[in-house]
Amino acid sequence: MSSIQLTAKIENMEMLVQSVSSIAGNLGFTAKRIREIELAVEEALVNIINYAYPDGEGDIKVTCTREDSRALVIEIEDTGVAFDLMSLKEPDISADISERQVGGLGIFLIRKLMNEVKYRRKHNRNVLTLVAYPSDRT
Amino acid sequence: MEIIKSGKENNLLVVKVTGRMDAVTAPEFEKQLTGWIDEGEIIFVIDFSALEYISSAGLRSILVIAKKLKSLNGKILLANMEESVNEVFEISGFNSIIPVFDTVQTAIRHGMAS
Numbered sequence: 001m002s003s004i005q006l007t008a009k010i011e012n013m014e015m016l017v018q019s020v021s022s023i024a025g026n027l028g029f030t031a032k033r034i035r036e037i038e039l040a041v042e043e044a045l046v047n048i049i050n051y052a053y054p055d056g057e058g059d060i061k062v063t064c065t066r067e068d069s070r071a072l073v074i075e076i077e078d079t080g081v082a083f084d085l086m087s088l089k090e091p092d093i094s095a096d097i098s099e100r101q102v103g104g105l106g107i108f109l110i111r112k113l114m115n116e117v118k119y120r121r122k123h124n125r126n127v128l129t130l131v132a133y134p135s136d137r138t
Numbered sequence: 139m140e141i142i143k144s145g146k147e148n149n150l151l152v153v154k155v156t157g158r159m160d161a162v163t164a165p166e167f168e169k170q171l172t173g174w175i176d177e178g179e180i181i182f183v184i185d186f187s188a189l190e191y192i193s194s195a196g197l198r199s200i201l202v203i204a205k206k207l208k209s210l211n212g213k214i215l216l217a218n219m220e221e222s223v224n225e226v227f228e229i230s231g232f233n234s235i236i237p238v239f240d241t242v243q244t245a246i247r248h249g250m251a252s
Contacts, residue, residue, distance in 0.1 A: 010162060035191055035222045042193045046161045093231030097204055105230055106194040112229045 005061040008049050008078060016062050017041050023064045024072055029134045036113040037072070037132050043106035044076050044085070044128055052080025052126070067131070071115070074130040083126055084119045085110075139163035141170045150181040150249045152242065156188035159196030168199040171214075172206070180212025183245040187218035192226050204236055213237070217245035 004019045006012040020041050024034045041062070048060050063075040090111075091104035111117055116131035139159055145152035151174060159167060171182065182203075204214050217239045219227065227233040239245035 013161060032222050032225075036225075038191065039193050039226065042160055042195075046193075046195065049161075094234070097201075097208060097235045100201060100235055105197060109194055109226065109229060 001063065001065045003061065003063040005059050008045075008053055008058050008060045008080070010046075010049055012060070013042065013045050013049065016045055016060060019062060020064055020072075020074055024132070027066065027072060027134065029072070029132075033132070033134060037074070037130075040110045040113045040130055040132070041074060041076070043110050044130070047083075047085060047106060048076070048078045048080065048126075051083065052078045054081065070133060072132045072134075074132070076128045076130070077125050079125050082121055084121075085128060086117060086119045139166065141167060144185060147246055148250060149179075150183060150246060151179045152183045152185060152246065154185040154188065156190075158191040159189060159199070160191065160193045161195040164193075164195040164199040167196070168202055171203045175203075175206060175210070175212075180207055180210050181249050182207070182212075182214045183242060183249050184214060184216050185218055185242050186216055186220065186223060187242075189220060189223050192223050194230070197226070197230055197232055200232070200236060213249065215239060215245040215249050217242045 002023060004016060006016060017038050021034050021038050024037050045060060052058060058078060058080050061077040065073045067073045085107050088104060088107050091101055091108055114130045115133045118129040120127050139155065139157040142154045143151065144154040155167065207213055215237045218241060219238060227238065
């Protein structure tokens with residue numbers, strides 16, 4: 001298990017993302033799968049950085065564990081505003097260029113790229129769990 | 139991420155973007171292209187052959203530019219996307235709203251034809 005905790009700031013995003021991708025690399029995930037994991041983690045982090053702490057600063061904690069020798073389990077925690085990202089409506093991805101909305105895509109990508117996505121509220125913390133298997137999402 | 143003006147064909151600007159378009163770097167892309175639009179450029183071919191990674195922040199900045207160009211009767215055409223970048227475009231449905239071409243040359247041809 002490995003864990004990293006940093007202030008929820010955009011400047012820290014890269015370090016948090018890289019902490020996950022280096023673990024995925026060590027576990028032998030393909031380069032393509034690592035990009036997908038990086039993407040899902042970035043989307044989750046950006047969401048926290050932008051919305052979790054409207055009145056000040058707080059932390060993000062990212063913990064990686066390996067489950068049943070195959071899956072990488074990534075837990076992303078914050079102590080900010082309660083927010084269940086899974087409750088959001090999916091964006092209309094068939095809308096044309098004028099109608100197309102700018103938001104909501106990040107969460108959609110997380111759901112498409114990860115094998116499992118779970119949210120729970122635990123002692124004033126938002127805990128988002130992403131589970132990724134080594135091969136591609138299909 | 140690097141943004142390089144890599145060619146000019148008549149009224150069309152070819153721009154090469156390399157590295158990662160993420161939440162940190164995507165605003166730079168938007169700012170740079172907006173600058174060129176303000177200088178009068180309205181047809182862009184973006185060479186993505188060396189783009190390794192794109193997140194929703196990158197998609198969002200491309201969408202903002204595409205909307206801006208549409209209102210000016212201009213356009214943005216993307217070319218030469220790497221597999222994992224292409225995958226993000228497919229999943230998000232962006233390849234049906236922004237024209238994507240296999241090569242820069244094909245994109246240039248389409249850009250000049252309009």
